[in-house]
Amino acid sequence: MDEAAFFERIARRLGRSAPLSAPPARDAVGAPEFWQAYQLPEEERIAKFCAELGKLGGHAEVFDSLAALHEGLRRVLRELGPRRIGLVGGGGLAAFALDEVLAEWETVVWPYAGGGELSEEAARAEVLRVFAAADVGITDCDWAVADTGSIVIAADSGRGRSVSLLPSVHIALIRSSQIRTRMGEVLAEVAARRASGGMPSGLFFITGPSRSSDIENDLTIGVHGPAAVVALVLRG
Amino acid sequence: MSGIEQVREVGPAQAGAAESVAMRPAARPGAGGVQARARAALQDEFLRGAVRFTTDRLRGRKQAAAEELGRWEEWRERGRQIRAHTVEHLDYYLRQFVDNLRAAGAKVYFAVDAHEAAETVAGIVREKQGRLVVKSKSMVSEEIHLNHRLAEDGVEVVETDLGEYIIQLVHEAPSHIIIPAIHKTRGQIRDLFAAAGGEDLSTETRDLAAFARRTLREKFLAADVGLTGCNFGIAETGSIVLFTNEGNGRMVSTLPRTHIVTMGMERIIPAWADLEVMANLLPRSATGQKLTAYMTVITGPRRQGEIDGPDELHVVILDNGRSAQLGDPAFQPVLHCIRCGACLNVCPVYRHIGGHAYGSVYPGPIGAVLSPLLRDGEQYADLPYASSLCGACFEACPVKIPLHDMLVHLRQRNVARGWVKPAERAAFGAFRAVFAHLGRYRLAMRAARILQRPLVRRGRMDARVGPLRGWTQSRSFPALARQPFRERFPALVAELGPAGAAGMESAKARPIGEAHQQAAMRGGQPNGVSDPAGPAGGEHRG
Amino acid sequence: MRVALFITCLVDNLFPQVGESMVRLLHRLGVEVMLPAGQTCCGQPAFNSGYAEEARAVGATLLEAFAGADYVVSPSGSCTGMVHHYFPELFRGDDRAARLADELIRKSYEFSQFVVRVLGVTDVGACFPHRVTYHPSCHGSRLLGVRDEPQQLLAKVRDIELVPLPYAEDCCGFGGTFAVKMGDISTAMVAEKAAHVAETGAEVLVGTDMGCLMNIGGRLAREGRPVQVMHLAELLYEGVVLAEGRRVG
Known part of the structure; x- marks a missing residue:
């Protein structure tokens, strides 16, 4: 249908001769005020995040040092015994210096040597192939939300979308300073990027493992997305 | 690290529901009226048992989730305010949404009706030379009968939500908004999956889900086009928000090169800040979860330099009867709906007849209101009568849509349009003629007391004849009292005297004897309760 | 007054x-x-x-x-x-x-x-030594906002054994003309309600709306269940008379 006619019809039904072009005044924006004032101190925030993720069948652990986190990651991976681990190199993950820990396993780091010569189309297909074949995907994150136990990942931060989606296990490395009390704080920070033209093309709130209860209302984990979500939190 | 093992072993989750929140289509418009379909559904004990079981769980979880959040009424009110403000200024916010969608690199289409929307999507798929389309749940795609339209072009459409997939294999419509395959047993599902290539499957949920995961994973990776709905569109940035649990929504919007969104034009919220309110209301109301496993916010297709995600994003915005509700104070609030299904889970009618009986894409109380509004005509005109007007739907609605009032207003519309039986009109004409005038009222009641005599046995009527047979087929109806209250009243007042001066009354003045006479009529046996004022009652003391 | x-x-x-x-x-x-x-x-x-x-x-x-x-x-x-x-x-x-x-x-x-x-009264001075369950009517509670008042009055009745009704808030299927017009659906609803009432083992079902009580009572009668149906005012008044009879006796 003609776009102008579509809008004129709406305006007419709402009793206006032409579509409204000035922003209408609002008095109730976002969450109720009492909720917007909800703020946990850092230690409680960390604890709440871990507890909420745990309730959903996810797993969270907190580490005081990078070395301890490395040890924790090694322990998790030894228990899982993955045939292949996938991750996106560079970006925020580099700061976690995982090379030595991951040396024990077959690890595919995208973009791998030679990958850069592929056409964009071929490279995209290769990314999906790589992460579909990985048992474990490791990512860092942009934020985490204590209230819901959510890990928040933006697609535009170099780590893509499929590494946290296609493997059976998703391990997310989180800095405790990234944990916010409520979702609204993250939404406000994302919305603020709008001014700088930096809206992420995709923003993913991941809250525990993939789940369904479509068969006789019986809970199943890992239907399409990861069957396990592990959050390793580094203080600082 | 037992925690991880437990999860890998598909251990029981300690909390949270597992259903996908997003949208779920109901039955195709069926033959016969809602009464006929309900009668059939009432015979289906498995369906009724399954619906009871599931809605009970969803109700309980929602209650718990709302209590856990606290101050639920304030959240509801805020949800209502946001939705009401948006719909009242939809011309502004939709414009803003569309402009920002385009700025983010999406292509936008407008469809005035279902046909145009389906044609638009089919055109995009054709242009992209799509042969395989993967879908996550979308009520709007059901509303426009999209799968059927794409099949005409020889396009394979695969529903990827587990329940939808099961239903698609057996070519049936979903019977529940949250769990579409609720009426299928695990044995039936095993057989369906076996026919679809799943050899040696057990009936364990884990095995069945694993088969679906394997099969659908191939489809995700091979598909040319991914199709989703849209739970919310954020006007200030042109973003599409999807709430899902299985992860299929993320798959469909990530893996295929083309992502097509179909959405109702009212599905807008002004700002990111408002998303926090919807995120707190929608999953809790739908499944009792704090948040679904995935909340995905998409702003345009992938950007230069991003390693994955779709190359193109197409958004089809649908009117299909929605704009006709704008400006109508009785019905505009139906556009506030966030499609959570909470009204279904508390509806005592839905509880007994399930979703198919509504015969429309949208079932339950919201369907009984929305279907006749979106498709104006006699096809769904009987749906508003499939409610006892108990108001449970309104009470459950996270954005406070007065569905019970709308049901009444739709009935008024039917009367005004003449979509009622002449006998019914005549009956209410008579009601008016009698009840609007005291003299006629008294006379009519006197006549009725005489006329009922042949039908009355022991103070009640059980004959399954006459206009009350809908009642008497399953219940006794009380007989009219020999003397109506208003005829007794003067004597009663005389007996009692001035207020506050009453002493102990004589036994014969008490209504006990009569109460017992009427006990049978009221449903009990005369000796069901001993005379509490009598000696036996006295002995109970202490 | x-x-x-x-x-x-x-x-x-x-x-x-x-x-x-x-x-x-x-x-x-x-x-x-x-x-x-x-x-x-x-x-x-x-x-x-x-x-x-x-x-x-x-x-x-x-x-x-x-x-x-x-x-x-x-x-x-x-x-x-x-x-x-x-x-x-x-x-x-x-x-x-x-x-x-x-x-x-x-x-x-x-x-x-x-x-x-x-009146500010919750204790009317009644005594009612029976097992009783209470059905809140939908319109009373949801349209009018009667929530706790009947329970407050019942709670003060001496010797009463109040048992909660499962699914109390669910409509009994009366709905006025709905009960006749959609008789099959209404029947399914009232049958479930009657079963819940029976489940409580109550001798008396009490409520504040005769429409609902006539519906549930009619079903209980058809099923031959020995449950007496009473309006709250009836129960309280019988209870007051009983209490006074005891005092005098």
Whole structure:
């Protein structure tokens, strides 16, 4: 249908001769005020995040040092015994210096040597192939939300979308300073990027493992997305 | 690290529901009226048992989730305010949404009706030379009968939500908004999956889900086009928000090169800040979860330099009867709906007849209101009568849509349009003629007391004849009292005297004897309760 | 204190003993009850079926009948709910009727509401040594906002054994004309309600709306279940008489 006619019809039904072009005044924006004032101190925030993720069948652990986190990651991976681990190199993950820990396993780091010569189309297909074949995907994150136990990942931060989606296990490395009390704080920070033209093309709130209860209302984990979500939190 | 093992072993989750929140289509418009379909559904004990079981769980979880959040009424009110403000200024916010969608690199289409929307999507798929389309749940795609339209072009459409997939294999419509395959047993599902290539499957949920995961994973990776709905569109940035649990929504919007969104034009919220309110209301109301496993916010297709995600994003915005509700104070609030299904889970009618009986894409109380509004005509005109007007739907609605009032207003519309039986009109004409005038009222009641005599046995009527047979087929109806209250009243007042001066009354003045006479009529046996004022009652003391 | 009784067509013609218990109880609480003659019905049967004009003509009898009353009390949450929730809409556009409707809304109460909120009484001095379960009517609770009042009154009754009704908030399937028009669905609903009542093992089912009670009671009777159905006013009044009989005896 003609776009102008579509809008004129709406305006007419709402009793206006032409579509409204000035922003209408609002008095109730976002969450109720009492909720917007909800703020946990850092230690409680960390604890709440871990507890909420745990309730959903996810797993969270907190580490005081990078070395301890490395040890924790090694322990998790030894228990899982993955045939292949996938991750996106560079970006925020580099700061976690995982090379030595991951040396024990077959690890595919995208973009791998030679990958850069592929056409964009071929490279995209290769990314999906790589992460579909990985048992474990490791990512860092942009934020985490204590209230819901959510890990928040933006697609535009170099780590893509499929590494946290296609493997059976998703391990997310989180800095405790990234944990916010409520979702609204993250939404406000994302919305603020709008001014700088930096809206992420995709923003993913991941809250525990993939789940369904479509068969006789019986809970199943890992239907399409990861069957396990592990959050390793580094203080600082 | 037992925690991880437990999860890998598909251990029981300690909390949270597992259903996908997003949208779920109901039955195709069926033959016969809602009464006929309900009668059939009432015979289906498995369906009724399954619906009871599931809605009970969803109700309980929602209650718990709302209590856990606290101050639920304030959240509801805020949800209502946001939705009401948006719909009242939809011309502004939709414009803003569309402009920002385009700025983010999406292509936008407008469809005035279902046909145009389906044609638009089919055109995009054709242009992209799509042969395989993967879908996550979308009520709007059901509303426009999209799968059927794409099949005409020889396009394979695969529903990827587990329940939808099961239903698609057996070519049936979903019977529940949250769990579409609720009426299928695990044995039936095993057989369906076996026919679809799943050899040696057990009936364990884990095995069945694993088969679906394997099969659908191939489809995700091979598909040319991914199709989703849209739970919310954020006007200030042109973003599409999807709430899902299985992860299929993320798959469909990530893996295929083309992502097509179909959405109702009212599905807008002004700002990111408002998303926090919807995120707190929608999953809790739908499944009792704090948040679904995935909340995905998409702003345009992938950007230069991003390693994955779709190359193109197409958004089809649908009117299909929605704009006709704008400006109508009785019905505009139906556009506030966030499609959570909470009204279904508390509806005592839905509880007994399930979703198919509504015969429309949208079932339950919201369907009984929305279907006749979106498709104006006699096809769904009987749906508003499939409610006892108990108001449970309104009470459950996270954005406070007065569905019970709308049901009444739709009935008024039917009367005004003449979509009622002449006998019914005549009956209410008579009601008016009698009840609007005291003299006629008294006379009519006197006549009725005489006329009922042949039908009355022991103070009640059980004959399954006459206009009350809908009642008497399953219940006794009380007989009219020999003397109506208003005829007794003067004597009663005389007996009692001035207020506050009453002493102990004589036994014969008490209504006990009569109460017992009427006990049978009221449903009990005369000796069901001993005379509490009598000696036996006295002995109970202490 | 003088109150006008809004007797409702159902209680007037089918359940006069409910009205009588109510009057006797209110009398003991120091309330003088009048019965304005012009009233017939709130018009709800027509209104809920979509016949607004017919409902208006019938509902108007209440406006006139109660124009001079200070308080209006009714044995039905549903009928009072009709007045409170739908009369403004029904009489919009007719200034006099709208004003009378507005006055009626401000001064009208369902029985338990009146006793608890206006009289400030929760203990009427009753004794009722039986196992009792309570069904809250949908319109009373959801349209009118009667929530705790009946329970508050029941809680103060001596020797009563109150047992919670499973799925109490679920509609019994009455819904006025719904029960006849959608008889099959209504039957499924009332059958489940009756089963829940039976499950409690209660001797008495108590409620605040005779529409619901007539429906559930009718089903219980058809099933031959030995449960007596009583309006709250009946139970309280029988309980008061019993308590006084004990004192004297």
